[in-house]
Structures are given as C-alpha cells and as structure tokens.
Amino acid sequence: MLQLLILKLHTFEKNQNMNKLIILLFASLVPTYTISAQQPIKSDPKFVTHYEKNNFNRTPRYAETVEFCKLLDVNSPIVTYTSIGLSPQGREIPLLIADKDGLTSPDAIRAKGRSVVLVEAAIHAGEPDGKDAGLMLIRDIALYNKFPGILDNVSLLFIPIINVDGHEDFGSFYRINQNGPEEVGARYTAQRYNMNRDFIKADAPETRAFIRLYKKWMPELFMDIHVTNGADFQYVSTYGVDHCGFLNDNLLKWTNNVYEKKLIEGMAAAGFPIFPYFESYGMNQRSGVLPNNFPPQYSNGYASANNRIGILVENHIYKPYKQRVESSYNMILQTLKIIGDNSRELQREIADADNSSASGMFRKDSLPLMFSHDFKDSIVVDYLAWKDKKVKSDLSGADWTYSDRTSPVTIRLPLFTTYKKELMVKLPKAYLIPQEQIETRELLDLHGIKYSTLNSDTTINVETYRFVNPKWSEFPNEGRVTLTTGYTTQKEYVKFSKGDMIILTAQPKVKIIAHMLEPKSPTSLVYWGFYNLYARPATEFWIRLNYMEVKGREMLAKDSVLKREFETKKATDPAFANDPQAILQFFMTKVRENVEPNVNRYPVGRLL
Numbered sequence: 001m002l003q004l005l006i007l008k009l010h011t012f013e014k015n016q017n018m019n020k021l022i023i024l025l026f027a028s029l030v031p032t033y034t035i036s037a038q039q040p041i042k043s044d045p046k047f048v049t050h051y052e053k054n055n056f057n058r059t060p061r062y063a064e065t066v067e068f069c070k071l072l073d074v075n076s077p078i079v080t081y082t083s084i085g086l087s088p089q090g091r092e093i094p095l096l097i098a099d100k101d102g103l104t105s106p107d108a109i110r111a112k113g114r115s116v117v118l119v120e121a122a123i124h125a126g127e128p129d130g131k132d133a134g135l136m137l138i139r140d141i142a143l144y145n146k147f148p149g150i151l152d153n154v155s156l157l158f159i160p161i162i163n164v165d166g167h168e169d170f171g172s173f174y175r176i177n178q179n180g181p182e183e184v185g186a187r188y189t190a191q192r193y194n195m196n197r198d199f200i201k202a203d204a205p206e207t208r209a210f211i212r213l214y215k216k217w218m219p220e221l222f223m224d225i226h227v228t229n230g231a232d233f234q235y236v237s238t239y240g241v242d243h244c245g246f247l248n249d250n251l252l253k254w255t256n257n258v259y260e261k262k263l264i265e266g267m268a269a270a271g272f273p274i275f276p277y278f279e280s281y282g283m284n285q286r287s288g289v290l291p292n293n294f295p296p297q298y299s300n301g302y303a304s305a306n307n308r309i310g311i312l313v314e315n316h317i318y319k320p321y322k323q324r325v326e327s328s329y330n331m332i333l334q335t336l337k338i339i340g341d342n343s344r345e346l347q348r349e350i351a352d353a354d355n356s357s358a359s360g361m362f363r364k365d366s367l368p369l370m371f372s373h374d375f376k377d378s379i380v381v382d383y384l385a386w387k388d389k390k391v392k393s394d395l396s397g398a399d400w401t402y403s404d405r406t407s408p409v410t411i412r413l414p415l416f417t418t419y420k421k422e423l424m425v426k427l428p429k430a431y432l433i434p435q436e437q438i439e440t441r442e443l444l445d446l447h448g449i450k451y452s453t454l455n456s457d458t459t460i461n462v463e464t465y466r467f468v469n470p471k472w473s474e475f476p477n478e479g480r481v482t483l484t485t486g487y488t489t490q491k492e493y494v495k496f497s498k499g500d501m502i503i504l505t506a507q508p509k510v511k512i513i514a515h516m517l518e519p520k521s522p523t524s525l526v527y528w529g530f531y532n533l534y535a536r537p538a539t540e541f542w543i544r545l546n547y548m549e550v551k552g553r554e555m556l557a558k559d560s561v562l563k564r565e566f567e568t569k570k571a572t573d574p575a576f577a578n579d580p581q582a583i584l585q586f587f588m589t590k591v592r593e594n595v596e597p598n599v600n601r602y603p604v605g606r607l608l
C-alpha cells in the first residue's frame with residue numbers, strides 16, 4: 001500500500017539542498033490571479049493576517065482569531081462564521097464554513113454533490129500551525145479567488161482553535177524547543193484534558209462539541225494539524241493515515257491508492273515533500289521506521305472507525321514557523337483539490353463501506369480492535385535526513401551527536417508496512433445495556449449510535465463477561481482510574497427491564513460501538529473506568545463471620561444437597577475439617593453467592 005510512496009520518494013531529487021529547493025518550488029507555485037470588480041484589493045491591510053503582519057512568527061490570540069473569522073464572513077458570500085459550542089471558560093469554539101454557494105447545512109451541500117473536508121487546528125493549543133494556514137487559505141479562496149473552482153465539488157469546515165481555553169493560557173514558556181511562533185498556548189484544556197485521547201470517552205466539553213459537529217456532518221475527510229517532537233529530518237510535515245485496517249477494506253484501499261498517493265505527489269510538487277508519521281524501529285532511527293497505528297481515542301482514528309478518512313498532520317518542531325504554516329496551507333489546499341476532484345467516487349466508496357458495516361455479513365469475521373506490526377514485509381524508501389555530526393560538547397563535556405542541517409542526505413530506509421490483527425472480538429447481533437448506565441447512554445447518543453429500548457421486562461439468554469483479576473492503574477490516566485482486566489465468557493439468563501437499551505450491531509457505527517463496549521479495546525468504557533463498580537469485589541457486606549455458627553446450622557437443616565457437599569468436603573479435606581475459620585467461611589461464601597449472584601459481572605449483555 002506504500003508502493004506509490006516509494007516511487008515518489010525515489011524520484012525525488014537526491015542530495016539537493018532542500019531549503020533552496022523548497023524556496024524555488026514554493027515561489028513557482030504562487031499562482032497568478034485576477035481581481036474582479038467585486039473582489040477586495042489584495043493589499044487591503046484589513047485582510048492581512050496577524051501572522052503575516054508579524055514577520056510570520058506570531059500567531060493571533062483567540063479574540064483576534066475570531067475577529068478575523070467574522071471579517072471573512074462579512075466580506076465573502078461563501079464564508080459563514082458560526083460556533084460549535086462553549087468551552088468551560090465560556091468561549092465560543094469558532095467554526096468557518098466555506099461553501100461555493102454559501103450553504104451551511106450538510107444536506108444542502110451534499111445535495112449539490114459536494115464532499116465535506118473538516119480541518120481542525122490547535123487541539124494541542126501550543127501547535128497553532130493549522131490556524132494560521134487555514135485563515136490565509138480561506139481568505140485566498142474566498143476573497144482573492146486564488147484557486148478558482150477549488151470549491152466546486154468540496155466544502156470546507158474549519159475550526160481554527162478547538163482547544164480555545166488552552167490556547168489562551170498563552171506565553172513563551174511552552175514548547176521551548178519549537179521553532180516559533182514566539183508565543184503559544186498550552187497542550188491541555190483548562191480542565192487539563194488532552195483532547196487527543198478523548199474521542200471515545202468525551203470527557204471534555206470541547207470534545208463533545210466536536211463530536212456533535214462530526215456526527216451532524218460526517219465529513220468525508222477530517223484533518224487534524226499538530227506539531228511533533230522527535231528525530232530531526234528534512235520533511236516539514238509528516239502525516240498519519242490508516243494503513244492498518246481500522247477503515248473498511250475498500251475505503252482503506254481508496255485512501256492509500258488515491259488520496260495518499262495524490263497527496264504525496266501534490267506536496268512534492270508544491271515543494272513540501274511529506275513522509276509517514278513514524279516510530280523508530282529499535283534504538284537507531286535509521287534501522288527502520290513504522291507508520292503508526294491509531295485507535296479511535298485519537299482524532300484520525302476516530303474518523304477511521306466511523307468509515308471516514310482521517311489524517312493526522314504532524315509538522316516538524318525544528319522547522320521555522322513560516323515553513324510549517326506554508327506546508328499546512330498546502331496540505332489543506334491539496335486535500336481540497338483531491339477530495340473535490342474525486343468527490344463522487346469517494347462518496348460511493350463511503351456509502352459502500354457504510355452499507356457493508358451495516359450488513360449482517362460484517363459480523364461473519366471477527367473484528368480486530370487493534371493491529372501490530374508483524375515485521376513480515378518491509379519496503380525500502382528514500383528518507384530525507386540530515387547527516388549526523390559528532391562533537392565533544394563544550395557545555396556538558398559529553399559526546400554529542402546532532403543533526404547537521406547544512407548536510408542533507410538521502411537514506412535508504414526499510415519501512416515495515418504489514419500488520420497483523422489483534423484483540424479480535426466476535427461481534428454479537430446486539431448489545432443489551434441496562435438503563436441505569438446513564439453515562440454509557442449519553443455517549444451512545446453523542447456518537448450517534450442507534451438503539452431501541454425494551455418495552456417490557458424480559459429474561460434473556462445472553463453471553464456475559466465476568467471480570468477476572470481486575471487491575472486498576474496506580475495513577476489516573478486522563479483523570480480516570482483505568483481498569484485492565486481478564487474475563488470469563490458464559491451464557492446465562494439475565495433479567496432486563498422495560499426501558500433497557502438494545503443496540504443492534506448492524507449499523508454503520510459498529511466499530512465505534514465495539515470500541516466502547518468491548519472491554520478489550522484500548523479505549524473501551526471498561527478501560528476508562530465507567531464500570532469500575534462492577535469489577536470490584538463487593539465490600540458492603542456487614543455480616544460477622546461468627547454469625548455463621550447460627551446461620552450454618554440453619555442452612556444444613558434446610559438444604560440436604562448443601563449438607564452432603566459440606567460433609568464430603570470435611571471427609572476428604574482434613575485441612576478444611578480442622579480449620580474452624582475455613583468452615584465458617586464455607587457458609588459465608590454460600591450466603592454471599594445468594595446475595596450477589598452478579599458480582600464481577602459486566603452488566604452489558606451480548607445477544608448472539
């Protein structure tokens with residue numbers, strides 16, 4: 001699936017001075033345009049962004065950003081400013097809609113045959129590249145008509161700042177290793193959530209606002225723009241799209257063979273060659289790299305599990321801010337072009353993927369909730385790196401290896417590209433969830449999962465999980481005491497009540513359902529602690545052990561089966577027979593079994 005990437009990288013000029021190349025290519029890319037009578041004059045200072053006015057190394061604060069968004073709205077019939085909701089500190093989360101006809105509803109836009117691209121910036125507010133890129137691009141499209149026809153078959157939803165409160169925790173002390181802008185916001189929200197782990201559990205109000213938008217629009221493609229840390233290399237932008245199979249097969253192929261291929265080509269032509277966002281394999285970053293694996297607690301993984309394309313853009317922290325913004329600008333522009341040019345074909349692939357997920361056939365094979373590298377196949381790609389330089393540090397005295405940015409090198413790098421399926425689950429026909437699980441119900445509603453409710457009390461034969469050896473995290477993760485647990489699987493008759501929820505898995509969001517409800521998922525509600533009270537041993541049992549001297553006699557007198565069991569155990573187990581505490585405990589255990597037949601049972605039933 002990365003075949004095309006190799007070809008492209010191989011044809012890319014080797015050992016060039018990249019900076020010179022980028023400048024040349026970028027200069028040749030700047031299109032010529034004509035200004036018609038109705039259009040504003042380019043030099044009108046009010047349309048120059050804060051970033052452009054400030055030597056390309058400052059990013060606007062929240063208020064200036066919203067003001068610029070409203071300016072675009074007022075001055076262009078194709079741009080609409082709106083908000084997707086309020087942050088905990090009371091800020092409107094801004095959204096710009098750019099549609100050729102000024103349409104603002106998904107139905108009206110889809111009726112024109114257009115696809116929808118959603119771009120989000122500043123989820124980690126210290127990483128604002130996408131904000132400045134998107135504001136310029138929308139201006140260039142809407143006011144300057146720089147890219148005529150670009151919105152013929154695609155509309156753009158743009159969130160310049162999603163983490164609006166974190167963004168206003170502003171200063172020069174965050175991301176000190178980032179090469180501009182001069183001041184930025186914080187990684188976390190005001191409530192200290194990392195929103196890019198929050199796409200399933202949706203603890204942050206900002207995440208819930210985002211998911212409501214996502215559910216309403218179901219954008220064909222969602223781009224989330226970040227800045228990464230890590231190894232130094234020539235690329236300004238790296239990217240992550242699904243290579244594993246979180247997407248249905250047909251859509252995975254389309255994503256890799258059409259979108260990814262064309263994006264690589266388009267970005268190279270624009271002077272910003274891109275490379276997959278990767279992890280080093282082993283200690284040496286040059287011994288092999290791996291494209292990453294994103295389950296749906298991450299933004300792009302959330303899109304994949306919804307059968308929609310998700311792309312993570314990770315700009316490189318050491319690149320000057322101007323280069324990062326320009327590369328982001330081109331990532332959005334190229335994406336609009338590719339999705340617009342292939343709008344109907346992509347819509348057909350998505351409809352096929354949705355229909356396939358919603359068909360009973362989808363349950364035939366087990367569903368993998370994760371993937372891992374099988375190291376079976378690697379391909380060799382050209383990787384644009386810097387030469388390593390070793391010196392004796394005059395600061396620390398250590399042997400210091402650093403990347404020499406005046407010496408570009410092209411390295412032949414093995415890239416592992418094949419995955420094996422992990423955490424397989426056999427999907428049930430339906431899940432049954434007791435109505436008292438109100439947090440789960442709220443999440444079902446939020447994510448747009450369809451369900452019905454029982455109209456009478458019923459006892460149903462379902463498969464259940466009983467937690468075995470539950471282990472809670474010592475420290476909270478994202479504020480939650482998380483649970484990893486084994487479980488046994490059994491069939492049993494369980495009483496469900498009128499009003500309990502039945503969720504059929506034959507629906508397009510089946511993968512979101514499975515990631516929420518199957519305890520094995522790395523982002524299941526069980527993992528996040530929603531069901532902690534069902535996995536912990538009962539402690540509300542205030543009967544003293546020596547009361548069994550009374551109760552034990554009573555039980556033996558009433559129950560001949562129990563009497564036989566007790567006498568056999570005494571006859572065959574001398575340690576038991578000679579341990580008064582164990583004997584009393586024998587009766588206590590029986591009493592508890594009656595009181596707590598469902599102890600350690602996960603209350604979500606699986607109807608097979």
Ligand SMILES: [Zn+2]
Nearest residue numbers: 124127226227
């Ligand atoms: Zn980030």
